[in-house]
Amino acid sequence: MGGNIQAxxxxxxxxxxxxxxxxxxxxxxxxxxxANNLINSGLFKLLDRDAYMQNPDQLNARPKFRDWRIIxxxxxxxxxxxxxxxxxxxxxxxxxxIYGEKRMFGLSLSSKIKSWRRISHxxxxxxxxxxxxxxxxxxxxxxxxxxxxxxxNKIKRLAxxxxxxxxxxxxTDGKSLVLTPRFSPNQQQITFFSYNGIKAGLxxxxxxxxxxxxxxEILGQFPGMSFAPRFSPxxxxxxxxxxxxxxxxxxxxxxxSKKTNQLTKGRSIDTSPSFSPDGKKIVFNSDRSGGQxxxxxxxxxxxxxxxxxxxxxxxxxxxxxxxxxIAFTKFTRGRFFIGLMRPDGSEERLIxxxxxxxxxxxxxxxxxxxxxxxxxxxxxxxxxxxxxxxxTGYRERELNTPEDASDPAxxxxxxx
Amino acid sequence: xxxxxxxxIITVFLLNFISxxxxxxxxxxxxxxxxxxxxxxxxxxxxxxxxxxxxxxEMDEVELTVEEKLSAELIEVGDRIFFxxxxxxxxxxxxxxxxxxxxxxxxxxxxxxxxxxxxxxxGTREYNLALGERRASAAxxxxxxxxxxSNRISVISYGKEKPTVxxxxxxxxxxxxxxxxxxxxx
Numbered sequence: 001m002g003g004n005i006q007a008x009x010x011x012x013x014x015x016x017x018x019x020x021x022x023x024x025x026x027x028x029x030x031x032x033x034x035a036n037n038l039i040n041s042g043l044f045k046l047l048d049r050d051a052y053m054q055n056p057d058q059l060n061a062r063p064k065f066r067d068w069r070i071i072x073x074x075x076x077x078x079x080x081x082x083x084x085x086x087x088x089x090x091x092x093x094x095x096x097x098i099y100g101e102k103r104m105f106g107l108s109l110s111s112k113i114k115s116w117r118r119i120s121h122x123x124x125x126x127x128x129x130x131x132x133x134x135x136x137x138x139x140x141x142x143x144x145x146x147x148x149x150x151x152x153n154k155i156k157r158l159a160x161x162x163x164x165x166x167x168x169x170x171x172t173d174g175k176s177l178v179l180t181p182r183f184s185p186n187q188q189q190i191t192f193f194s195y196n197g198i199k200a201g202l203x204x205x206x207x208x209x210x211x212x213x214x215x216x217e218i219l220g221q222f223p224g225m226s227f228a229p230r231f232s233p234x235x236x237x238x239x240x241x242x243x244x245x246x247x248x249x250x251x252x253x254x255x256x257s258k259k260t261n262q263l264t265k266g267r268s269i270d271t272s273p274s275f276s277p278d279g280k281k282i283v284f285n286s287d288r289s290g291g292q293x294x295x296x297x298x299x300x301x302x303x304x305x306x307x308x309x310x311x312x313x314x315x316x317x318x319x320x321x322x323x324x325x326i327a328f329t330k331f332t333r334g335r336f337f338i339g340l341m342r343p344d345g346s347e348e349r350l351i352x353x354x355x356x357x358x359x360x361x362x363x364x365x366x367x368x369x370x371x372x373x374x375x376x377x378x379x380x381x382x383x384x385x386x387x388x389x390x391x392t393g394y395r396e397r398e399l400n401t402p403e404d405a406s407d408p409a410x411x412x413x414x415x416x
Numbered sequence: 417x418x419x420x421x422x423x424x425i426i427t428v429f430l431l432n433f434i435s436x437x438x439x440x441x442x443x444x445x446x447x448x449x450x451x452x453x454x455x456x457x458x459x460x461x462x463x464x465x466x467x468x469x470x471x472x473x474e475m476d477e478v479e480l481t482v483e484e485k486l487s488a489e490l491i492e493v494g495d496r497i498f499f500x501x502x503x504x505x506x507x508x509x510x511x512x513x514x515x516x517x518x519x520x521x522x523x524x525x526x527x528x529x530x531x532x533x534x535x536x537x538x539g540t541r542e543y544n545l546a547l548g549e550r551r552a553s554a555a556x557x558x559x560x561x562x563x564x565x566s567n568r569i570s571v572i573s574y575g576k577e578k579p580t581v582x583x584x585x586x587x588x589x590x591x592x593x594x595x596x597x598x599x600x601x602x
Binding site: 177193292 | 504538542550578580583
């Protein structure tokens with residue numbers, strides 16, 4: 001599909017179900033959630049259900065393709081829900097090619113009834129992958145910083161939600177300032193920066209949150225402030241910055257042994273490191289040449305090469321999980337932008353802008369990103385929200401959050 | 417009537433300045449300001465507010481602790497220095513303030529301090545954490561060069577997280593590019 005902006009018209013029928021399940025309304029909620037995911041991608045257009053000539057029960061057999069061609073559907077999704085036990089159900093889904101008059105795939109999933117959202121996201125991924133050839137990103141979560149309070153006294157809490165805003169949950173109580181959360185590759189851990197413990201004399205530091213146990217641990221005590229953490233693609237190491245005596249350098253820490261190695265040297269500010277998906281290189285932000293620019297170095301810190309040469313300041317580089325782009329924040333002529341460039345610095349382009357836009361994060365598949373934006377309000381205050389955009393720069397949309405939101409981090413794909 | 421109120425508000429500001437901030441005073445100040453902006457329909461009510469506040473101010477003066485007095489003294493000699501955009505150099509003006517802080521630390525040789533580094537909001541979060549550390553360290557190193565022992569000075573960077581002035585314009589940004597010295601409580 002790539003740069004094709006025309007959305008594909010698809011039909012997503014309500015599912016057939018047994019009488020005893022009807023009161024749960026899942027036969028409507030599941031196809032609605034699938035439709036919501038696919039439409040949000042911007043690549044699909046849902047055909048009005050009032051125009052469908054076959055009902056969900058009739059679709060248990062092979063569809064009458066002619067009936068769907070009349071309304072211009074290129075693909076049809078049908079499904080059936082069966083109750084397996086008191087709290088378990090099975091959902092089977094079929095994707096039909098209307099013009100080829102054939103079944104593209106069938107899929108059957110069973111789980112606890114309460115996991116119906118998860119089932120819907122997994123189905124969405126399979127359909128998206130089949131129709132676009134790209135990796136799906138719907139069965140994922142976003143961890144971010146929820147903001148409340150006044151500008152001078154912000155309360156910041158770690159929060160997590162499904163990529164569509166479902167299952168929203170706060171992970172910390174807001175008593176200590178938390179910033180810049182990032183997922184581990186197995187998405188069971190979140191690393192973040194916090195001022196927790198400064199009253200007890202601890203430096204502001206990097207912490208690790210275990211999503212399964214809910215346990216929070218501090219990742220070592222350093223002579224200076226440790227911040228800007230990110231996992232290596234294999235999850236064994238963490239890159240981060242250590243600031244001491246006016247200098248900020250990049251270090252790598254082995255999470256098992258807790259041994260650290262210094263990767264950059266000198267009097268400059270080197271920060272916001274991010275690994276290439278093969279784990280062999282690190283892109284980071286440095287002011288060693290005067291202005292803030294992006295550099296790529298080997299994992300061992302050798303061979304640092306500048307890759308950004310445009311006007312303005314470049315920051316927060318993040319390597320796409322596919323390896324083909326580096327997303328970044330750029331500040332120039334009083335405005336902030338989210339931009340993309342190839343790992344060698346070529347083909348730079350800006351895809352989003354604002355009074356302040358910052359902190360891009362990639363969805364699995366490397367075709368969609370999230371970032372946050374501060375939006376000036378009439379009364380002089382600021383609204384801070386999360387946004388999603390794809391690499392073409394089209395189809396930008398706001399993600400709903402209960403309060404102001406910043407520092408999004410998209411999870412890797414769920415492991416089934 | 418209005419004249420009285422003005423004088424009163426200035427008094428409270430001065431006392432606030434001297435005694436550092438005090439929660440009770442702050443809320444009373446808000447009350448008084450609220451009274452001021454009310455329509456001038458009931459004169460008697462406003463007079464009551466003035467009386468209440470005046471009493472509390474007297475009590476506060478008595479309650480100043482040693483630490484509060486020292487903090488007030490530090491604020492008077494100059495507790496903060498300012499920086500240019502994306503800069504951490506100590507200006508001549510800042511150097512004078514740091515020399516005052518040095519004198520203060522010599523006079524109170526038992527004190528240790530924390531310098532917090534701050535940035536305006538026109539930068540990314542992580543870069544600003546580093547820049548705030550660089551600013552606080554610049555102040556620390558200046559004090560060390562004058563002869564203060566490094567183990568009396570800690571630094572904390574708040575990046576763009578704790579602006580001292582609210583607002584999203586040049587005036588606020590200028591105030592928020594700062595390094596502020598605090599006395600550590602024991």
